[in-house]
Amino acid sequence: MKTTSKAVNRPNSTILKSVTKPGRYAGGEYGQIIKDKSRVKARFAFCFPDTYEIGMSNLGVRLLYGALNQHPDIWCERVYDPWVDMQEQMKLHDLPLVALESGDPLEVFDFVAFTLQYEMSYTNVLNMLELAGIPLRTRDRAEDDPLIIGGGPCAFNPEPVADFFDLFNIGEGENMLPAIVELYIRMKDAGTYTRASFLHEAARTIPGVYVPSLYEVSYNADGTVHAYTPIYDDIPKRVTKQIIRDLDKVYFPDRVVMPYIETVHDRIMLEVYRGCIRGCRFCQAGMIYRPVREKTPDVLNEQAKCLFDSTGYEEMSLTSLSISDYTQLDGLCDRLLSWTDENMVSLSLPSLRV
Ligand code: SF4
Incomplete structure (x- = not known):
């Protein structure tokens, strides 16, 4: 995890007054989860690559935000794609993309995860990474850059965006995402963590994890995928989607974050x-x-x-x-x-x- 060199990250009140719907960026909503960052072992930025009003209406974000935060060692925070007027202000004042709860920039997080709900949001993913100052491509990221995760329905066809994600979780995330972060914490605690060893271990031991850099992908003449071939023998040849079998027993959030501005689904x-x-x-x-x-x-x-x-x-x-x-x-x-x-x-x- 990196530390940030910037003294101020959140947009100040002057900037907030200059953009439409400042409530998109203020945070502080009833129901948000605040933890002491010095007491958690992993920080997780849950990014919805679209505006606040759309992301706050997403059921999956509500479920996974709660599922991750019930773990005492994990602090999950929310991040949305700023509207163009705020993006201009951020560039003008050299402000990075921050999480709503802490106001910390994404570069200090251990994980930055995107839910891929529709392909039209792919350019927003790249935009958010750029605003956060995180290298776009996996191969350009350093050891202490956040690990970038992709999930959601579009992760079932990960290849078009495989260069930008360190790993994908294929299927339902209530159990899989905490398992990924727990592995990270265990390896950090044991002193065995490196970026490469973690990705290998996640692909090897956690069903549903697809690490694109650990597979060679060959293509047919028409551009469709011919085969995925793992580069290590202990990596599964086929990644199996994960599902929750008994929905009565799956984690259920007993409270949700209440937006202060109108959202698409406010109910x-x-x-x-x-x-x-x-x-x-x-x-x-x-x-x-x-x-x-x-x-x-x-x-x-x-x-x-x-x-x-x-x-x-x-x-x-x-x-x-x-x-x-x-x-x-x-x-x-x-x-x-x-x-x-x-x-x-x-x-x-x-x-x-x-
Ligand atoms: S498969 Fe089900 S969800 Fe999809 S269009 Fe048909 S009825 Fe609707």
Whole structure:
């Protein structure tokens, strides 16, 4: 981990007043997690390569932010791509990209992870790395630069952006990301850490980890991938996506960060199930989130009450790929309506398939 030479990193109030929506950059929201950085062993910057309003609406960020922060040795913070007016100010005043919680620049973090939700965000990833002063390509990074992780749905096809990521986590991250950071902490504690040895050990021992620099990729004449060949015998030939089998038992955040400005989805997102029973051939989500795994109505009802108590939101969205395919929808709605009506909480059922 590096230290920063800059005395001031956060934009000051004069800069904040000169840009649209300063609330994107101020931090300090209710529900944010602050830790003593001198007492944690690994710092993790969770980057959403798009604006604050879009990133704060992402369910995966909410889940993984909480899952990482429940570990006492890990501090996970949030980072979003600044809008162009703030980017101009940052360049003008020589300010680096910082995490919202601590205001520290990304270069001091152990891990900088990007969730790749759509390919249109790839240029934003590069923009954020550039604003952070982190070398864009893996091969140009030094021993003490942060390790750059890619995850999310686009990580299932990592090759177009493989030069920019030290490792990818393929599949669901609630267990995999803490396992990656725990390995890092163990190797640091044991004095066996080097960047190369960590990447090798992660690829060798943690299912779902793909380290592009440890594979030779050959191509067919039409540009499609012919084969991935590991350069070491102890690296898996095929990286298997990781899934959480029992969603009732997976980590669930009992509170979320509450934005002070309007975001795209500013409500409770109650994740009902993952996967989809349909097999529409054009649909990436229907393929990569297989198999279907449902939460039970009793667990969902308790989680919904918990989120209502901790946030006070007046709207709750039952989140899934196709909510009308949830096999216990009637029972779930009956349980929820028994207390949401009197508390003036409205239920919304997006992604209805009729
Ligand atoms: S129903 Fe919707 S989510 Fe499911 S496979 Fe079809 S398009 Fe995808």
